[in-house]
Amino acid sequence: MRVSIYRLAHFNAAHRLHNDHWSDEKNKEVFGKCNNPNYHGHNYDVEVRLTGELDPETGYLFDLGVLKEIIKEHIEDRYDHKNLNLECPEFKEVNPSAELICFNIHKILREVIDEKFEIGVKLWETPRNYVMYPA
Numbered sequence: 001m002r003v004s005i006y007r008l009a010h011f012n013a014a015h016r017l018h019n020d021h022w023s024d025e026k027n028k029e030v031f032g033k034c035n036n037p038n039y040h041g042h043n044y045d046v047e048v049r050l051t052g053e054l055d056p057e058t059g060y061l062f063d064l065g066v067l068k069e070i071i072k073e074h075i076e077d078r079y080d081h082k083n084l085n086l087e088c089p090e091f092k093e094v095n096p097s098a099e100l101i102c103f104n105i106h107k108i109l110r111e112v113i114d115e116k117f118e119i120g121v122k123l124w125e126t127p128r129n130y131v132m133y134p135a
Contacts, residue, residue: 004051005061009071011080014041015096039083042125046075046105049120050113062117074108098125102133 016039017031027035034040048071050062082088084096090104102123109119124130 001054002051003054003061004049005064005067007048007064007067007071009046009048009076011044011046011076012041013044013079013082013084014039015084015091016040017095017097019095039085044079044101045124045130046071047122047124048105048109049118049122051118051120052116062113070109070112074112075105078108098123098129098131099133102131106133 015034016036017034018027019030022030048067050067052061054061079088079101084091084101088096091100094100102121105123106119106121109121113119120132120134122130122132
């Protein structure tokens with residue numbers, strides 16, 4: 001029996017979208033307010049989905065308490081109240097766009113969750129805007 005479980009999480013973080021190879025004018029044109037030289041923040045919501053075969057002995061797909069701790073340790077503690085550009089090595093050379101944050105969350109979880117589970121991540125940057133990986 002294939003089933004999916006979901007866990008919601010939250011973190012607050014600041015970032016700036018900026019391309020060093022562009023002029024200030026082009027950066028402002030492309031990224032708008034997100035190019036603020038003093039950064040800006042978001043209240044990010046994350047939905048993690050695990051899909052796989054139900055364990056007939058436990059009736060679980062995956063222990064949600066364990067998933068909660070994995071997300072806290074590897075995602076919330078890593079990103080919460082951080083300046084993503086300055087404090088997170090994965091964003092030193094690339095823009096911490098919602099798309100790349102979502103991709104990196106998936107990548108981090110993939111390293112710590114057994115391959116037998118499919119992982120999906122949704123990241124809300126605002127209540128109206130979210131991204132998914134994989135799509």
